Amino acid sequence: MDTRTPEVYWILGSLLALVSLASLIGLLLRRRQPANPAIENLNARIRAWLVMILIGGGALLAGRIAVILLFACVSFLALREFVTQTPVRRADHSALFMCFFIALPVQYLLIGADKYGLFSIWIPVYGFLGLAVLAALFTDTTRFLDRTAATQWGLIVCVYCVSHIPALMTLQIPGYGNRAPLLMVFLVLITQASDILQYVWGKLFGRHPLVPAVSPSKTVEGLLGGVLSATLLGALLWRITPFKIWQAGVIALLIAVLGFLGGLVMSAIKRDRGIKDWSHLIEGHGGMLDRIDSLCFSAPVFFHLTRYFFGHT
């Protein structure tokens, strides 16, 4: 298993070229219209993308352990944002401690040790039951189900789901050699490209709101344009995957749709809590969870489908 295949260099190089081009356009736009908040926000987003590409690319080039550590940090930051918005009380302190300092590190250690039989159930079985038991031991029954469900949700979405991104590196696929890290690159590229493309299509052609009660910025045109162009991108990237070209397209379609649904569900939670963004961690984007909400849904499904249909079992 190698994270430094020639394809990784090609993709990182292309991404950097793309961001440089975007920065240049952003600079020109700002020169034409100084102090336009929409353009300032665009530039902030582009800067943040550059930083994210550098961090992600740096981790890839540094190797497998660095990638696992990176996603452990992502989980930590996401869980911190999630827990902040949940109705946890004093009695949940120990449960939260378990989430951050035991469940999270163990999950990533298990992935590092390639223990599929454990990392695929550690949180859904032991974490789920353990958190409920801990909450009950502290005998505070006020809104018991709300609080327990919230910590369980946070752990599943921010740790379990996110951890399936680096877990892709553990997959053994016949004929794919040591290139499993490229599956991770494929997933992240398609999910994030689909997010951006939905945004762009929505801004350019968006007329009909899709689910105004949950997320007013999502439109039918944005969804269709974004998902279909992400599907096309996935098919074009088939060479870095173990899939045939039509399979790559179908899987990219699935990833894009799941990413959209992930964003939708997480928006519903934000609506419920009365917030617009999870935090202010990434300039122009909001919080960590705002950036990865689509990956939370696309990663586990992509992992398990790929493993079931293409992997050595």
Add this chain to the structure above:
Amino acid sequence: MIAGFIESLLIVSVRLLAGAQARWQGCGQSPEQRIYVANHTSHLDVVLLFSALPAALRRRTRPIAAAEYWTAGPLRRYLIHNIFRGVLIERDRSQLNPLEPAASALRQGDSLIFFPEGTRGPGEGLQPLKPGIFHLASWFPGVDIVPVWIDNSYRILPKGFAIPVPLLCSITFGTPLRCKAGQQQNEFLAEVRTALEALQPC
């Protein structure tokens, strides 16, 4: 050197735990002398407020701390003297003027961090304010009183727990106020209270 290192370590850890987003809402960062008046719900509050100040201001800002707590044990003594450069106040009224150390720090030109509730509260909301802040403000009518709301820190490290958990906190700085000539104690304390509560994120 070692003290500087420990201070940075504390600030980095508290940022990791709490995010510690500083919002300069009612005033900007300024080297002029100030008394930062903050709500108090957690042991982390001093470090949180410190982490929100740029290093140059931090060096001239000293927290007011309860002597009986901070002189119990060598670790606490080291932290309060060498790291926080705290101003120790006796809470048991054994001194004629318990606020004298704070007044002397102000005369030297230092800024102060003051928790007007006098002790840690249980969480949401403010406890009654002690008159101490009124006395300081009336003795130094030319010093800006900056209200500061530290949000959420009680959930990181509630009273009675030793290990903190990560949660996002924010530190909001409000519009400075001063004690006007002839202003009564109750009136001034109510003004500080309103200013603090106005900073509470809803």
